[in-house]
Amino acid sequence: MHTQLLVLGAGPGGYAAAFLAADKGLQVTLVDADPRLGGTCLLRGCIPSKALLHVAKVMHEAGGLREWGIDFPAPAVNIDLLRTRKEKVLNTLANGLKQLAKQRKVNVVTGRGRFVNSSTLAVDRIAEPFTFDHCILATGSTPAKIPAFDLNSPRVMDSAAALDLPDVPASLLVLGGGYIGLELGTVFATLGSKVTVIELTEGLLPGVDRDLVKPLSGRLEKLFAAIRLETKVLRLEDRGEGIDVTSAGAGGERTERFERVLVSVGRKPCTAEIGLEKTQVRLDQRGFVIVDAQRRTADPHILAIGDVAGEPMLAHKATHEAKVAVEALAGEPASFDPVAIPAVVFTDPEIAWAGLTEGQAKEQGRQVAVARFPWAASGKAQSLGRTEGMTKILYDGETERVLGLGIVGASAGDLIAECVLALEMGCTLRDVAETIHPHPTLGETVGMAAEMPLGLATEIYRPKRNTP
Secondary structure (H helix, E strand, O other): OOEEEEEOOOHHHHHHHHHHHHHHOEEEEEEEOOOOOHHHHHHHHHHHHHHHEEEEEEEEEEEHHHHOOOOOOOOOOHHHHHHHHHHHHHHHHHHHHHHHHHHOOOOEEEOOEEEEOEEEEEEEEOOOOOEEEEEEOOOEEEOOOOOOHHOOOOOOEOOHHHOOOOOOOOOOEOOOOOOHHHHHHHHHHOOOOOOEEEEOOOOOOOOOHHHHHHHHHHHHHHHHEEOOOOOOEEEEEOOOEEEEEEEEEOOOEEEEOOOOOOOOOOEEEEOOOOOOHHHOOEEEEOOOOOOOOEEEEEOOOEOOHHHHHHHOOOHHHHHHHHHHHHHHHHHOOOOOOOOOOOOOEOOOOOOEEEEOOOHHOOOOOEEEEEEEEEEHHOOHHHHHHHOOOEEEEEOOOOOOEEEEEEEEOOOOHHHHHHHHHHHOOOOOOOHHHHHOOOOOOOHHHHHHHHHHOOOOOOOOOOOOOOOO
């Protein structure tokens, strides 16, 4: 069986590549191990976690109305109904993708693919292998595992297992203070679990701007039972009724029992056990496929996109890479060279950023200027009772060109898109400041942040300094 283009992996990168290639007139076969299209993002990651985070957000907001004189009884959680509703969302989206594939005449094949050589892919449960002119590799990533903590116990979960909502445990340990652990920890804590987070480094969300993390840390300290930083987990032991966790930190060594443990220590690319050794594809030391600006690998028949093609491992990066790869195959001028790739942590408050961060600037020895606008001065934030937020801009002190933007606060993920456009367009502070933003909105804090160093901010009084 021959196809012009074979796409291995049906996540946000894979199905986007298959659909765009079909739109351009190519004969396309899309192969994935799951009978539902959507990949990890839709079925076991982005979408189910955000659906559950929406539930947590509404529950939190309902509790916040107490200050306005409106009180609700304590929520009763029907875990079965919650699970059913979440699955309905996933099935609706997956069925939509299935219909789009059918309309485009994309041949969808269910099974695990393994390369026989650079132009042939065998699929389990399919008698004959597929040959292809080109293949786009989009197999995504999987949760990283620590062998010592792999107890083969249902009480020790990865993110995919946690999103299945087996129950709401009385106590939950989240091992790892990255964005996945904090998002899922937020969900379970809001549903009623006593959540403890253990992080090896000195702060939550390592690598994220500390100014942005601070308001979130303050909120999570109230939501979670405990946050233990600079702490190492030494061992896990399944005791039947719970998992005994021994850790060592500033307070010495301690052993605690938790009903469940969520191991959330990152993700790794799915490049093993798919036969890449039978091709000319090359991997780097971390297992990522080495690609060029057109997403071509060292094998002339194979391209790679998404998580397998390097960090950041984000769905929107994969979708954009899909566009570049297909256009390159079609002989069109295409290159993956974004000025900025936005990142969002969907906790409460959310954190979003794009472009250069202050930490990166220090590492690179770059001199940058910083403007900060506190949401306490925002009328919309005050009306929502969400004044913990902040909008931050990094810019060149001489040219005033915007180099990076970060937001922490309600709906930060929705606000960051304007910031990405500003970076891509090479905007200056004045470009952003003179863009008329609607009032009252949280989005206008971007313009207000740009006004700060220009002396145009009217929401904050900055007394002039007396000069000698």
